[in-house]
Structure formats: structure tokens, C-alpha cells
Amino acid sequence: MSTVTAATAGSVQSTNTSSLREDTMTQSEPRLRVEHLAKSYGRGEQEKQIIGDLTFSVDQGEVACIVGPSGVGKTTLLKCLAGLHPATGGAMYIDGKPVDGPPAEMALVFQDYSRSLMPWLTVEKNVQLPLRHMRLPKAEVAHRIEDALAAVGLSHAAKQYPWQLSGGMQQRVAIARALAYQPEVLVMDEPFASVDAQTRFELEDLCLSIRDKLGMTIVVVTHDIDEAVYLSDRIVAIGGKPAGVLEVIDVDLPGQRDQIATRSLPEFAELRSRTLSLIRKAQQ
Numbered sequence: 086m087s088t089v090t091a092a093t094a095g096s097v098q099s100t101n102t103s104s105l106r107e108d109t110m111t112q113s114e115p116r117l118r119v120e121h122l123a124k125s126y127g128r129g130e131q132e133k134q135i136i137g138d139l140t141f142s143v144d145q146g147e148v149a150c151i152v153g154p155s156g157v158g159k160t161t162l163l164k165c166l167a168g169l170h171p172a173t174g175g176a177m178y179i180d181g182k183p184v185d186g187p188p189a190e191m192a193l194v195f196q197d198y199s200r201s202l203m204p205w206l207t208v209e210k211n212v213q214l215p216l217r218h219m220r221l222p223k224a225e226v227a228h229r230i231e232d233a234l235a236a237v238g239l240s241h242a243a244k245q246y247p248w249q250l251s252g253g254m255q256q257r258v259a260i261a262r263a264l265a266y267q268p269e270v271l272v273m274d275e276p277f278a279s280v281d282a283q284t285r286f287e288l289e290d291l292c293l294s295i296r297d298k299l300g301m302t303i304v305v306v307t308h309d310i311d312e313a314v315y316l317s318d319r320i321v322a323i324g325g326k327p328a329g330v331l332e333v334i335d336v337d338l339p340g341q342r343d344q345i346a347t348r349s350l351p352e353f354a355e356l357r358s359r360t361l362s363l364i365r366k367a368q369q
């Protein structure tokens with residue numbers, strides 16, 4: 086059983102083997118549990134409490150979207166989850182284990198792929214970056230890179246440089262780099278905000294297919310309510326100053342998600358209205 090932790094340029098963390106997953110998971114324990122999380126910035130008179138009390142959980146293989154008004158603390162929440170900022174209260178657990186630093190089981194993808202990819206490295210070398218500290222056999226590294234690029238449909242671009250690719254392709258590289266780590270939990274902050282609408286749909290479907298194929302648990306912060314409904318098994322709507330959970334909405338849409346059919350469902354419209362009114366109310 087190998088367990089590896091590595092922080093890399095591009096802020097990707099993680100991984101371990103599937104046997105570890107089976108060993109440590111109990112059936113009733115959610116993959117990710119957040120309990121009474123609180124976060125303040127600054128000290129003394131300068132202290133500003135951003136997150137007051139957040140409690141929610143995400144099961145293995147679920148996609149959960151975090152939504153809420155601008156500035157409410159969504160990115161702050163992700164940074165706490167990823168161990169990049171220490172929480173000032175409460176606790177987080179992955180498979181029941183308390184998180185007290187960057188979790189080895191987690192990989193991160195940020196919105197700004199142009200800053201997270203190394204322009205002087207080829208696509209395959211960028212994907213390899215987070216594996217550097219893992220002391221994996223060469224063949225395993227090659228295998229992981231190949232699999233990750235195949236998963237995002239970029240096998241043909243392995244030898245190209247990021248600047249030779251479109252924005253959507255670059256974000257696929259960032260996702261491939263996270264996948265090469267084989268994380269249990271993939272956390273993404275506004276991952277599709279910088280691409281055009283059509284590419285955004287493609288990347289949303291990529292996200293769902295990764296979950297279906299790899300059984301990964303995925304947490305996404307998004308401003309786009311339609312995207313949240315389309316992607317989610319549950320939506321965690323947060324609001325208030327300091328922020329708390331407004332509601333956790335179970336998204337039980339029928340059938341396989343499809344960009345046209347799913348978005349045309351009356352249930353989709355209902356979920357969108359419900360989520361939007363929660364956020365509107367929180368903004369008032």
C-alpha cells in the first residue's frame with residue numbers, strides 16, 4: 086500500500102491506492118464531511134469572520150456544487166478544505182479521518198489555467214509535475230500520464246506546449262494533471278469560468294464522465310446556477326455574513342444527464358428557481 090503526498094506548482098495534491106480506499110472507508114461514512122466549519126481572516130480588531138458555521142457532507146462518487154453570492158466565502162471554504170488556509174473552528178473529515186493539513190487524497194483545479202500551467206513544459210510534462218515527488222516507477226508515471234490525457238481527450242497533444250492549445254484544451258490539461266494524481270476527491274474552483282459556452286458544456290460533461298469512470302468525489306464552486314443543477318447530486322447553497330449553509334438541495338434529476346434533454350426538464354427549471362431564489366434572498 087503506497088501513500089504519497091506532494092504539493093506542486095499548480096496546486097495539485099494527492100494520492101494513494103484503491104486498496105487504501107477500501108480499507109479505510111466504512112459504508113456509512115461520507116467521503117467528505119464538514120462540521121461546523123468556521124474561518125476568520127485577520128486578528129484582533131482586524132479580525133473578519135467570513136465563515137460562521139458550515140456543516141454538510143458529500144458521499145463517495147457524488148458531485149457537489151457550492152453556490153452562493155459573490156464574496157460569501159466559497160473560495161475560502163475550498164481553501165480550508167484543501168488545507169491551504171487553516172480553519173478557525175469546526176472540523177473536516179475525509180473517509181472519517183480528520184483533515185489537519187493538505188489532504189493526500191485531494192487534487193485541486195483552479196479557474197486560471199493560464200497561471201497554473203508551466204508554459205515552458207509540454208503538456209505531458211505539465212501532467213507529470215505533481216507525480217515528481219511520488220517516487221513511482223517510470224512505467225507507472227508514463228501510464229498515469231497516458232491515462233489522464235486519454236481521460237480528457239488530449240492524447241494527441243502530449244508533445245505540445247500549453248500556449249499552442251485553446252483555453253478549453255488548457256483547462257483539460259489542468260484537469261488531466263489532477264487526474265494523474267488519482268485523487269479520491271477532486272476540488273475545483275470555478276473551473277469552467279474562463280472558457281466559451283460550448284467548451285463549458287463539454288468540460289461539464291467531461292467532469293461527469295470522470296466521476297462515472299473513476300468513481301471520484303467532486304466538489305465544484307460555481308457562480309453558474311444552471312451549471313450547478315446540471316452537474317450536481319447535491320447543491321450546497323451558502324449565504325450570510327458570516328456564511329452558513331442556506332440549504333443542501335438534493336438534485337435527483339431523471340436519466341443520464343444530457344446538455345439539451347436535462348436542461349429542458351421541468352425538474353431542472355424547478356431546481357434552478359429554487360437555488361436562485363435562495364441566493365437572491367441571501368443577497369438582500
Ligand SMILES: Nc1ncnc2c1ncn2[C@@H]1O[C@H](COP(=O)(O)OP(=O)(O)OP(=O)(O)O)[C@@H](O)[C@H]1O
Pocket residue numbers: 126127135153154155156157158159160161162
Ligand atoms: N487571504 C485573505 N485575507 C483576508 N481576507 C480575505 C482573504 N481571502 C479572502 N478574503 C475575504 O473573504 C471574503 C470571501 O472571499 P472569497 O473569495 O472566499 O469569496 P467567494 O464567495 O469565493 O467570492 P466570489 O464569488 O466573488 O469569487 C471576501 O470579503 C474577501 O475579501
